[in-house]
Amino acid sequence: MYKVVMNYPDGTKEDDGEVFETEQEARAHGLEQCSNSVAGGEVLHVSNPGDYPLREEDDDVDFDVIEVDEDGGAPAGNARLYRNGRVSETPTS
Secondary structure, three states, rough: OOOEOOOOOOOOEEEEEEEEEHHHHHHHHHHHHHHHHHHHHHHHHOOOOOOOOOOOHHHHHHEEEEEEEOOOOOEHOOOOOOOEEEEOOOOOO
């Protein structure tokens, strides 16, 4: 079982509580959330550019895929950090 934790440029982390059977399903969900975040930022910019400037390239949203126990609770100890859809780190804890 796997969960996705979104990591935003301002340091905010978000876990929407969804649990996935496979790492691939979790990764697809994370990629979709990243895409939605970018699209939302673009819509806000078009509606009011003064208050919502376009993101810089280094402001990318990324996500962690975390292996969790059967209840979707405690992490099983494995996490992968994805940046732009590719594994960028595999933390040891």
